[in-house]
Amino acid sequence: MIRCIVCDTENPPGAAVCAACGASLRGDPAAGPASSLPAGTQLHDGRYSVGRVLGQGGFGITYLGADAHLRRVVAIKEFFPHGSQRREREVHPTGGVTMADFRASRERFLDEARILVQFHHPGIVDAYDTFSENNTAYMVMEFLRGRSLMQLLEETGPVPEYETVEYGTRLGEALEVVHAAHLLHRDIKPDNVMLTDDGRVVLIDFGTARTFAAGKTGRMTTMVTPGYAPLEQYGQHVRFGPYTDVYALGATLYHILTGHMPADATDRATGAPLAPPRELVPEVSPGVSDAIAWAMAIRVDERPQTVSAFVDALRAGRGVARSAAQPAAPAPSPAGALPLPEPATGRAATPDRSSDLDQPVGNSPPEYELDVAPESAESPAGGGPFEVSVAGETLYFPEQCACCLQPSDARYLTEHTGGDGPFFLFEETRGWEVPYCSQCLEHVSLAATTPRPGLGRLAAGTLVGAALGGPVGMLVGLGSAAASSIFGSAQHGARLQSLLRPTCVSAGPAVAYLGWNRDIHRFVFLNRRYAEAFAADNEQRDAA
Structure with missing residues (x-):
């Protein structure tokens, strides 16, 4: 077997590219998926250029890029759904995917950019620009230096309780902003949480985010990540709400705290047990264990109805109350985080253009x-x-x-x-x-x-x-x-x-x-x- 060093997937002997992420299994894997744009390709009349591939999923390829106008590093996400092929630089559907389906999916890709543009919060990835080119679409986002929660778990093992509670608190604050806009993320999992080098905890990948009407039954496309998605997300004509994301947040914290992947909600609904976190890690306090189990209740009406209720229970279980001094509205800054500065000199501050x-x-x-x-x-x-x-x-x-x-x-x-x-x-x-x-x-x-x-x-x-x-x-x-x-x-x-x-x-x-x-x-x-x-x-x- 050949292990892909990009996504860690096992591939059969003789494979030239990874079946999961498309990365080359021969030569330099940093060259990226065989279907990716060559490094140095310019987009949007030369404003942006693409570099190495940061990752590839079922809907697109994300590149490290540069904004020549603002002279900053960015991440550029290209709509490239599974099964597509590139002819020269243009992207075209193949197989049983019709052009109508391709265009509809491309529109949903652009919806992610429209969703992200309305948020300016340190816990939500920023979107800067979007445009259509090469028969596809592109989204320009902030480049997050750091690692995902999943990478942290894989590198260091189960996360201590105090860190888990803090991650839950920070993600909860970001989700409160998302829910206030009547949106659900619908794909919270360790892979979609970035821990940046400047200390932020950032929710990424809003590709499946959708609006919801509180207390009403609606129709949503079925898109799930087993282990993190609640039971209602497997249906279409069901009731959705903030509690849908609460389940996924609880499952995410369960995974990083215990090191065990949560059982799939469909399996649990048919009798598969879910061991309480404290049973797997005896050092976990009873209150935190109970709060996570509450968030992962199968029945909607037995879960916290809001993310704030879950976070309050989580912190109360840890014996830490949320500060009343926390502002209730997001700041206008797109950067959001306060980086770790170097020790200051005795000179007066002279910021650029200030x-x-x-x-x-x-x-x-x-x-x-x-x-x-x-x-x-x-x-x-x-x-x-x-x-x-x-x-x-x-x-x-x-x-x-x-x-x-x-x-x-x-x-x-x-x-x-x-x-x-x-x-x-x-x-x-x-x-x-x-x-x-x-x-x-x-x-x-x-x-x-x-x-x-x-x-x-x-x-x-x-x-x-x-x-x-x-x-x-x-x-x-x-x-x-x-x-x-x-x-x-x-x-x-x-x-x-x-x-x-x-x-x-x-x-x-x-x-x-x-x-x-x-x-x-x-x-x-x-x-x-x-x-x-x-x-x-x-x-x-x-x-x-």
């Missing part, structure tokens, strides 16, 4: 002095995070470390990328340098270079996500210095621990810039006293 922010910050004595709490005092975090909105072209930061409140001798740069216009084409990055001390910058740098990527890094204090609760929700769990214990290296964790002062509020960054709307700027702080002083200082200056 001359209005090209002013030094903290350039006059602060009107508020912050007292450092003694070791026995209540933590200055005070139950944060604390979101603050201030107005002005020049902002003023108290000249003490935003993490530990010691005198400042350095600066920490916090940035946000946003944009507007069609498909958010006019992106810009703005940033602010916040007073910090050298010692806290060092432990922030250590947190950013922890040996183990993923949610272990997040729990150590990384600020990630976006204004729809991503950074705010994550900040809640980042305030404890004990987070350093999850670092992959004991030596690394010991060094980090030694740098944390009793008044530090986070191993990672203690401040995040959430973005702007005209001259209104939004921040999140972990340090209550610093947040209050920052807000009061700028409010007084604005009033003056």
